[in-house]
Amino acid sequence: MxxxxxxxxxxxxxxxxxxxxxxxxxxxxxxxxxxxxxxxxxxxxxxxxxxxxxxxxxxxxxxxxxxxxxxxxxxxxxDLWDEPLSSISGDDDPAEVLTIYIRQKIAFSQEYPLASRIFASEIISGAHNMKDYFSEDYHRWFSGRVAVFQQWIDQGKLDAKVAPAHLLFMIWSTTQHYADFSIQIAAALNKPSPDVEDFAIAEETLIHIILKGCGVLA
Amino acid sequence: MxxxxxxxxxxxxxxxxxxxxxxxxxxxxxxxxxxxxxxxxxxxxxxxxxxxxxxxxxxxxxxxxxxxxxxxxxxxxxDLWDEPLSSISGDDDPAEVLTIYIRQKIAFSQEYPLASRIFASEIISGAHNMKDYFSEDYHRWFSGRVAVFQQWIDQGKLDAKVAPAHLLFMIWSTTQHYADFSIQIAAALNKPSPDVEDFAIAEETLIHIILKGCGVLA
DNA sequence: GTCTATAGAGTGATAGAC
DNA sequence: GTCTATCACTCTATAGAC
CATH class of the missing domain: 1.10.10.60 (Homeodomain-like)
Known part of the structure; x- marks a missing residue:
């Protein structure tokens, strides 16, 4: 805080x-x-x-x-941002963990788009008021998640070609995009704003591509 | 005189x-x-x-x-944003087109991060100065790209579970993320800013996951 | 605890000397 | 074409009446 x-x-x-x-x-x-x-x-x-x-x-x-x-x-x-991903371990099933995480992040974009946009604006403009948040602790937390992903790779549960850190960035970017860029998405789809169905399709497509792309899905 | x-x-x-x-x-x-x-x-x-x-x-x-x-x-x-994706057709190879497009977008994030951030900020805050850009024409252009993706799906070149529009959003979000959120990425990786190697790894991971996830890669 | 009135700092914009 | 000096305005913040 x-x-x-x-x-x-x-x-x-x-x-x-x-x-x-x-x-x-x-x-x-x-x-x-x-x-x-x-x-x-x-x-x-x-x-x-x-x-x-x-x-x-x-x-x-x-x-x-x-x-x-x-x-x-x-x-x-x-506080809202705080971490549905904090308690994972190498013993978990990556397919399940990733699916839940993507669903949670999409739900967050749908429910708190303003929060996501303020967060994004703050980072884009230099994150001068979040120096405390992006501290050593942040790097440690991030490294912990990456280490679990790496265990999955070592166990053959995840493709070795996947760089763990960038898989995380990928999930963040794709899910937050639906809050931050909803105006562009709406313009592309030619509607006033993305509706519940769009969010559902987004979720399914993201889960399919990311899970299959990581090699945890047939 | x-x-x-x-x-x-x-x-x-x-x-x-x-x-x-x-x-x-x-x-x-x-x-x-x-x-x-x-x-x-x-x-x-x-x-x-x-x-x-x-x-x-x-x-x-x-x-x-x-x-x-x-x-x-x-x-x-x-003007910079304008469209490396404008000339694709259903006859093209999706693996090749997507690979080139992702590489171009990552290169753009690396080369023009400020441009990407201004673009992002403008959209996040309502895109009030881009009403002309997000016009009917924009929707038409977008629909054209989606139609080509749909042809690929109909030809069995792309997984049917992939929603074309959201595949495009996915490529935009993942690649632009490296410009817009580079401060968060730097904090996660514990370096002053993402370096050339990080961009290279990002590129390879994105191409692997997206291509394989779409079913255009073994 | 609430709100009006205003001080004080900073901004975009312009006139006019050079 | 360039730049100094200044205007008119808006904003944050606060003092003090209720």
């Missing part, structure tokens, strides 16, 4: 804590939309306040400043 | 035209870096001018306003 919202509450504060919680949620949701659409610099506190239905000074009351609000939004997203 | 004046002016104009061309290139290159890193709203004319080594009023001299400059940068990028 990058930014901890001050949770210290006196007895008096607890009585009104419900309103605080409610307003914070309103603001965070509005901020998510605004940051996703305009980026950090393009988003204005005014517009966020208007979207949230609150006067703009309230945002400064609940969050110290614009950057604090942005970090809070980003922290929420990174 | 008129002749003499004309001659003099055209010589002068020609000389100045060279400077204009030169300065425009300087500004466009600086703007590309700035827009890629900060987004449209975050980029400032001041910072672009500083990067280009010119006073900021010159930018307003060469380009009408900030949006004009942004559109100019975006147009350059869209």
């Amino acid at each position: 990058l930014f901890k919202i001050d949770s210290h509450q006196s007895q008096k504060a607890r009585r009104v804590g419900r309103i605080r919680k409610q307003n914070e949620t309103l603001i965070l949701r509005a901020a998510e939309e605004e940051f996703a659409e305009k980026g950090f610099a393009g988003a204005s506190i005014n517009a966020i306040a208007h979207r949230a239905g609150l006067p703009k000074a309230n945002i400064h009351y609940y969050f110290k400043n614009k950057m604090g609000l942005y970090i809070a939004v980003l922290s929420n997203i990174i | 008129l002749f003499k004046i004309d001659s003099h002016q055209s010589q002068k104009a020609r000389r100045v035209g060279r400077i204009r061309k030169q300065n425009e290139t300087l500004i466009l290159r600086a703007a590309e870096e700035e827009f890629a890193e900060k987004g449209f709203a975050g980029a400032s004319i001041n910072a672009i001018a500083h990067r280009a080594g010119l006073p900021k009023a010159n930018i307003h001299y060469y380009f009408k306003n900030k949006m004009g400059l942004y559109i100019a940068v975006l147009s350059n990028i869209i």
Whole structure:
């Protein structure tokens, strides 16, 4: 967690804590939309306040400043991001693990497209506010996943021509694409936005190509 | 006398035209870096001018306003984007076509990462300045590519389980990922940025998984 | 706790000297 | 063609009334 919202509450504060919680949620949701659409610099506190239905000074009351609000939004997203892939081991069946992981990532793109877009924008523009996230720990976590994939290869469960790290990148990129580039996808398919059926077809095609391509499927 | 004046002016104009061309290139290159890193709203004319080594009023001299400059940068990028996939037909060999296309897209990510990032940011934030690009024509072009893929499937050259449109999305997302998310990739691999070898391994892994996954490889 | 009013910093854009 | 000086505007952030 990058930014901890001050949770210290006196007895008096607890009585009104419900309103605080409610307003914070309103603001965070509005901020998510605004940051996703305009980026950090393009988003204005005014517009966020208007979207949230609150006067703009309230945002400064609940969050110290614009950057604090942005970090809070980003922290929420990174918590969501946290890892359905963390507990795999070399004994697992790669076909099953990869299938579940791809389904989860596609579901995430469908459910939280704004979160995915803010995450993507932050990385594209240099990830200056995620230095903590992309730390030594991140590399260690990533290496752990790669090591399991390598075990699968050593056991002949996965094609040796597959570079484990890049298989992971492939799953990330293909699944997140449906959130981040949904406008381009919609234009290609000539509809206002990708619908549930498109997501289902995407999922099946991705699972087929990736599993078969890795040699875990006939 | 008129002749003499004309001659003099055209010589002068020609000389100045060279400077204009030169300065425009300087500004466009600086703007590309700035827009890629900060987004449209975050980029400032001041910072672009500083990067280009010119006073900021010159930018307003060469380009009408900030949006004009942004559109100019975006147009350059869209020209670059234009289509190594436009001339394929059902008679071609899918293995060959897909291999070449993936190599080209990876090379593009390696050579023009900034262009890729600006393109991605523009789409993520709503593509409001690319309405013309994502037009009926775009859908028509896309449908044409899909139709060729479908012919390959009908001829048994490609697995029937592959949804053509989503195979295209897959190639776009996986290859562009190496430009757009290179910071995350670098963090995962624990190096300052992906190097030539990483791009080569990425290319081989993508080609292997996608070709084999589509059933065009043993 | 809420909101109005405003200060203070920074931006895009332009006029006019050179 | 180039560049300095400046305008008009918008934005974040805060002080202080309620």
